[in-house]
Amino acid sequence: MLEVSFEKKFGSFALKSSFCCDKEVLGILGPSGCGKSLTLKCIAGLFPPDRGIIKLDGREFFNSEKKINIPSRNRNIGFVFQNYALFPHLTVYDNIAYGIKDLDKSKRHEKVMDFIKKMQLTGCEKKYPSQLSGGQQQRTALARTLIKEPSLLLLDEPFSAIDTHVKSMLKAELLEIIKKYQGTVLFITHDIEEAYEMCDKILIMNGGQCIQRGDKRDVIKSPVNLDSARITGCKNFFDVDIVGERKGYNLLQHNGLLIYANKNNKTLKEKMTAGIRQHDIKLLKEAEGDMNTFECEIVDVIEGISYSTVFLRCKDLLLQAEISNFKYSEYENGKAFFYISPEDIFVVSKE
Numbered sequence: 244m245l246e247v248s249f250e251k252k253f254g255s256f257a258l259k260s261s262f263c264c265d266k267e268v269l270g271i272l273g274p275s276g277c278g279k280s281l282t283l284k285c286i287a288g289l290f291p292p293d294r295g296i297i298k299l300d301g302r303e304f305f306n307s308e309k310k311i312n313i314p315s316r317n318r319n320i321g322f323v324f325q326n327y328a329l330f331p332h333l334t335v336y337d338n339i340a341y342g343i344k345d346l347d348k349s350k351r352h353e354k355v356m357d358f359i360k361k362m363q364l365t366g367c368e369k370k371y372p373s374q375l376s377g378g379q380q381q382r383t384a385l386a387r388t389l390i391k392e393p394s395l396l397l398l399d400e401p402f403s404a405i406d407t408h409v410k411s412m413l414k415a416e417l418l419e420i421i422k423k424y425q426g427t428v429l430f431i432t433h434d435i436e437e438a439y440e441m442c443d444k445i446l447i448m449n450g451g452q453c454i455q456r457g458d459k460r461d462v463i464k465s466p467v468n469l470d471s472a473r474i475t476g477c478k479n480f481f482d483v484d485i486v487g488e489r490k491g492y493n494l495l496q497h498n499g500l501l502i503y504a505n506k507n508n509k510t511l512k513e514k515m516t517a518g519i520r521q522h523d524i525k526l527l528k529e530a531e532g533d534m535n536t537f538e539c540e541i542v543d544v545i546e547g548i549s550y551s552t553v554f555l556r557c558k559d560l561l562l563q564a565e566i567s568n569f570k571y572s573e574y575e576n577g578k579a580f581f582y583i584s585p586e587d588i589f590v591v592s593k594e
């Protein structure tokens with residue numbers, strides 16, 4: 244178990260990281276400059292926090308009160324950076340061997356060859372990083388890190404420098420590798436889709452603070468506040484009055500519309516903000532049932548390959564929905580209905 248609770252000032256930027264993580268993959272998600280990389284750098288021992296603790300499986304890496312600060316090289320943490328940071332003047336073999344240069348020669352050779360095989364780098368041993376594809380560079384960087392058998396693996400946006408068309412293949416490869424690793428992995432990304440695909444749990448950061456941590460499904464279903472909902476990609480928000488409870492749901496009202504919403508938020512106020520994710524809106528040609536089905540007008544469409552972004556107007560609400568196989572011609576004069584399951588509507592405090 245990784246336990247982190249520390250504060251650190253970097254000039255005018257105040258970082259306050261507090262979370263824990265079991266042997267699982269934790270996705271760290273947040274806007275640019277919110278403190279994701281600095282959090283990992285403090286855990287890795289590249290910067291000492293001003294105060295607090297960093298503990299892995301009971302071993303204290305840092306404890307300001309006890310004046311413990313284990314040097315980075317003795318923490319046995321594997322850190323893979325955005326650009327992989329391979330040594331350009333070393334071959335794939337030597338890059339990987341670098342991590343275990345203290346082992347005796349024959350053991351080191353055996354281990355390096357084992358990793359070259361495992362990471363499907365056979366044939367690349369003598370190549371230099373500049374002669375490798377993005378995937379081969381990633382696998383070399385991971386091999387160099389994993390060969391040290393790190394007790395914690397930190398990945399800082401491992402796909403940020405990679406073309407979209409190879410990204411999905413690399414994601415699948417990395418997922419295989421980290422599943423086999425079976426330790427604690429912290430995975431920084433600013434892409435919610437990527438966090439959802441790669442991770443078990445998600446930690447949301449904003450303005451130097453950890454604002455929500457939980458199972459990825461719970462974080463999506465029940466964001467703790469408007470920032471968390473926005474950071475996890477929600478685009479539809481509107482003010483509502485909470486007018487009561489019905490059929491096991493909260494009953495919301497917006498401009499005469501009565502809307503049923505899940506009861507996940509326990510701290511209800513009279514006036515709140517409701518949120519609906521784009522992919523949770525179902526577009527209908529005719530009304531089906533009466534709960535949470537509303538008449539609307541299609542006012543704009545941005546056509547995409549796998550889905551279209553459809554803009555719907557319902558009274559004063561302008562909502563965007565992601566609809567697959569959308570055909571405007573199926574809707575007479577753009578008139579339509581939309582349905583949202585009450586489970587997919589959440590409420591958060593107003594800003």
Ligand SMILES: Nc1ncnc2c1ncn2[C@@H]1O[C@H](COP(=O)(O)OP(=O)(O)OP(=O)(O)O)[C@@H](O)[C@H]1O
Nearest residue numbers: 253254256273274275276277278279280281282433
């Ligand atoms: N060594 C440093 N000294 C002082 N300030 C720093 C240092 N490194 C980063 N910062 C500042 O601290 C803030 C957080 O930086 P950090 O790199 O952790 O952001 P991030 O969330 O990883 O962002 P991104 O997604 O853009 O990589 C930023 O405002 C950055 O300018």
